[in-house]
Amino acid sequence: MDSTGSLEKMKETILRDYPRMSRKDTFQFACHPGLSCFNHCCADVTIALTPYDVLRMKTVLRMSSSEFLAKYTFVPFNKEQKIPVVILKMREDERKTCPFVSEKGCTIYENRPWACRMYPVGLASPSKGNAEGDEFFFIMKERPCDGLDEKKRWTIESWIEDQGVNKYNEMGELFKEISLHHKLLAGMELNPGQVDMFYTACYDLDKFREFVFKSSFLSKFEVEPETLSVIRSDDIELMKFAFRWLRFSLFREPTIHMNKSITEAGMKAGKSKSS
Secondary structure, eight states, rough: OOHHHHHHHHHHHHHHOOOOOOOOOEEOOOTTSTTTTGGGGGOOOOOEEEEEHHHHHHHHHHHHHHHHHHHHHHHOOOTHHHHHHHOEEEOOSSBBBBBTETTEEEGGGGOOOOOHHTEEEEEOOTTTTTTOSSSSEEEEOOOOOGGGGSEEEEEEEHHHTTOHHHHHHHHHHHHHHHTHHHHHHHHHOOOOHHHHHHHHTTTOOHHHHHHHHSHHHHEEEEHHHHHHHHHHHHHHHHHHHHHHHEEEHHTOOTTTTEHHHHHHHHHHHHHHHHH
């Protein structure tokens, strides 16, 4: 089974079998090198990266987004998948370990992905219209984890705060407006060019910046001067602008406007054809 298929099968199991928890519910957990299972959860695992994950990881590694994506990720093919999903490559060793794990732990810990920050807490979000209800939290127990026997007690809410998840969630909500757009949920299919633009705008930010500043983009579209100023160097603001662009280019939402001269030229051309 491919990576996206595994993720879907896991989601089905979670929705069916896992006890549901709210932000106020508690659990016990602690992770440290003294545990016999230390680092075991960092091997043979499918980690889907969010756009913000890629941004944080490529920045701390001092790589361009294109370099990071080529070296550390892959996009599995699945005809049922409407948008590209970026998966972290595991090492080609016997245990299929994460490329960023060492004997002492995670080498990019402060910039680790959302999924790693949340562990052992999981979040399930049933699709709209699903009778299973709203999103809920759960504790992942699919593999032995001695950390769950430790006495340190957390609420789901305190764990999220402690692990620095909130900033990831903030950017994740903006991404959901694209990836879970009602048109996609209603069956809209992206053509190959749109899929490529989705991938570039969401994940390959350095390439997207070149698209904005080194193509004819700015002669065709109106962008606020203050926005142009910050997106030249601020990756987070660039990502927010990329999401705006996708809402316009894919779903025709009025988040970006055509240059007035081009709009007027198009209107004149239309009138001349009709006369």
